Amino acid sequence: MSVRLKFTLSYAGFLMLAGVLLLAAVWVFLRVDGATRITPGSVPKRFLLLHDFAPAVGTVLIFLLVFGLLGGWILAGRMLAPLTRITDAARMAANGSLSHRIQLEGRKDEFRELADAFDTMLARIEAHVAGQQRFAANASHELRTPLTISQSLLDVARNDPTHDHGELVDRLHAVNARAIDLTEALLVLSRAEQRSFTREPVDLSLLVDEATETLLPLAEKRGVTIHTSGDITPAVGSQALLLQMTTNLVHNAIVHNLPEQGAVWVKTSVRPETVVLTVENTGEELSPQLVSTLTEPFQRGTGRIRNDHAGVGLGLAIVKSITQVHDGSLTVVPRPAGGLRIVVQLPRANLRFSR
Secondary structure, rough: OHHHHOOOOOOOHHHHHHHHHHHHHHHHHHHHHHOOOOOOOOOOOHHHHHHHHHHHHHHHHHHHHHHHHHHHHHHHHHHHHHHHHHOOOOOOOHHHOOOOOOOOOOOOOOOHHHHHHHHHHHHHHHHHHHHHHHHHHHHHHHHHHHHHHHHHHHHHHHHOOOHHHHHHHHHHHHHHHHHHHHHHHHHHHHHOOOOOOOOOOHHHHHHHHHHHHHHHHHHHHHEEEEEEEEEEEEEEHHHHHHHHHHOOOOOOOOHHOOOOOEEEEEEEEEEEOOEEEEEEEEEOOOOHHHHOOOOOOOOOOOOOOOOOOOOOHHHHHHHHHHHHHHHOOEEEEEEEOOOOOEEEEEEEEOOOOOO
């Protein structure tokens, strides 16, 4: 039986039970009242009353049954109407339509809360699917570019045997290295989003030291000075992923800096519930609207052209993903004098490290 039919029968049954109890009470009252009025030689009035009352009882019970069934069916339909709308929306979502919303009106009851929760879920799924589609399209475009360049270089070499093969090999090497970097970045991003890592104690300040030491030659080549400071910052997570996050932040700050006399400030600090990694750099002035898009995959700010160290457009996207899977938060804001200020907050671990 459907839920509506169950509600109908339950309502009718309850109404019938209430009617039977009410009539039984009246029946008992008539019997008691008739017994007190009996006189010698008279016909007991209770028999007359019961004789007249019996057909009325049957009529009332039939009316209650019909009224209970009809009223129960209507009331159950009205009560279950929101559930029908939710079911229809679920079917549409199962068929691939994620733009539909229930938008249930009326007072805030259990059905309204369920409908609102379902709408919120649909909105998040729609945004996630749209983001995945954009990511797939952008990744395909980014991967196609080095392959197209490689194909063009190979065509030139085949059609012009006298061409300088040494220069061709160098260009092919650079293009292939870029394709490898992009593929590795996609793998890191995928691994981070799948949360397929083991959590262990990590000191972010040590990761800062390792990242800055690795990137120091690049900073010196570009005339950028790196300033590090801060405290021991105990966190829990994947050391490899958190090192990747730190390296990406420092690399981003070095590459997207002033042409000369640039600076990068990297600081770690500890708060009661969180540890904080702050990376600031000098650079061009950026609008808040532009900065809000920099953590999206393959987004580059104005003037962020591709060069030997410009990356593949996934640096901050990877930072955002790694931060999220570690239950942290990422804040990216423009500095008034130019450049960026990026703050990563992660849950603090109740651990002590010695250095």
